[in-house]
Amino acid sequence: MAHPLLIYTIWESPIGPLGLASTRHGLCRISIGVDAETFTRQLAGHYGCQAVRSEGFFKLLKKKFADYFEYGSQEINCTLDFEGAASFQRKVWKKLTDIPYGETRPYQWVAEQIGHPKAYRAVGHANSLNPLPIIIPCHRVVKADGRLGGYSAGSHIKEQLLKLEGLPL
Numbered sequence: 001m002a003h004p005l006l007i008y009t010i011w012e013s014p015i016g017p018l019g020l021a022s023t024r025h026g027l028c029r030i031s032i033g034v035d036a037e038t039f040t041r042q043l044a045g046h047y048g049c050q051a052v053r054s055e056g057f058f059k060l061l062k063k064k065f066a067d068y069f070e071y072g073s074q075e076i077n078c079t080l081d082f083e084g085a086a087s088f089q090r091k092v093w094k095k096l097t098d099i100p101y102g103e104t105r106p107y108q109w110v111a112e113q114i115g116h117p118k119a120y121r122a123v124g125h126a127n128s129l130n131p132l133p134i135i136i137p138c139h140r141v142v143k144a145d146g147r148l149g150g151y152s153a154g155s156h157i158k159e160q161l162l163k164l165e166g167l168p169l
């Protein structure tokens with residue numbers, strides 16, 4: 001059976017509700033701390049179509065997230081869909097996946113690694129647009145002085161994720 005163009009679920013995680021959405025090409029959106037009504041409105045606004053709720057489709061992914069939160073499992077592998085993202089954003093997000101579990105890097109490091117050493121503010125902006133937090137670990141990017149910096153779901157969530165990964169804060 002073919003899946004509709006856009007499917008979603010809301011999963012109650014240890015950091016609050018996670019909205020998970022997928023196209024036929026892969027996981028396209030994770031929203032932290034969102035209710036179903038808000039999430040479906042966001043999806044419709046961004047993708048221009050109605051999303052259909054499916055719990056079964058996300059069963060394996062929810063298990064991977066549960067392992068991440070409960071056991072510190074380091075990888076949540078799945079197919080991702082970045083359709084519509086700018087090339088610079090994709091470069092930043094790809095580089096973020098190179099930051100090891102339990103470690104952080106400054107925005108400047110990311111900028112240098114992608115060949116744009118002065119673009120650390122643009123790196124921060126790309127992080128703020130990351131549609132797949134946790135899987136694309138933008139929570140592992142910090143300010144040059146080691147302070148946390150911002151996070152789209154709130155700095156308290158960023159702190160929780162880093163503590164989960166064993167970082168002393």
